[in-house]
Amino acid sequence: MLVGNLSRGSLEQAPHELKRLVEFMNNQMGTIDVLLVEARQYEANSVRVVVPTLFGFTEKIRQIKLAASTQQNRQPVAIDWDSFKSNAEQKGTEEATITAMRKVYDTCKSLDADISWGRGISLGSFSPKWPNINPNVSLFSVYSNGRLELHLSSFQNSEATKEFSGSFAAKLLKGGMELPDGYRNLWLGVQREMWVPHADMFTGALQDVLPKPVFQSQSPE
Secondary structure (H helix, E strand, C coil): CEEEEECCCCHHHCCHHHHHHHHHHHHHCCCCCEEEEEEEEEEECCEEEEEEEEECCCHHHHHHHHHHHHHHHCCCCCCCHHHHHHHHHHCCCCHHHHHHHHHHHHHHHHCCCEEEECCCCCCCEEEEECCCCCCCCCCEEEECCCCEEECHHHHCCCHHHHHHHHHHHHHHHHCCCCCCCCHHHCCEEECHHHHHHHHHHHHHHHHHHCCCCCCCCCCCC
16 A cells, blocks of 8 residues: 655645545556555644545545456466367357367477466466477467467567577478568568468478477386
8 A cells, every 4th residue: 555645734624636646546557556545734832733634545446446356366377278279169169260279289298298278267368388499489379259360470589489489480481371572670460361261281381390298118017
């Protein structure tokens, strides 16, 4: 809680801009209370009394704080494939798109991807990462409404990542997926009608450019 203290004068004499600032900050900061305190001083017979008056906490602000707190405490809608699929169905995503997204998800898992689930409370998403290529950024994200987001611009920080993302993009282009000019330096949002028909090609491109997982065979005991 942030408190401003006016030790002199009345609340009516407080600068109008200061009161507006308190209202604005309370509207913007969902989990922080910003309050203005007026301290009126009275003195009689050498006795001084300070009477505080609080400004900035109204019923409207209380409702804003309550809504912000409720939203902050809500859990992401997708934490695994089953919850992601359920969210996709709730969004009205077509079965063919869900099938294509499952193909991408399964392919990423088979290629040893680290799957990060989005924190969206309305729209689910998953993002595969390959730490040996880029430990901090996913190559793409898939959203439960069928939207695909390519993160090619995040793979331009070294010759190795440039070569990897360039090879992947080249295979997408060769397979019939349209990419705009300057795609290497963009985060690309691709609608489902633009990539779902090419889902087999998309997963094939992943398999071609990513190192194959190494499985160690166990000797019989």
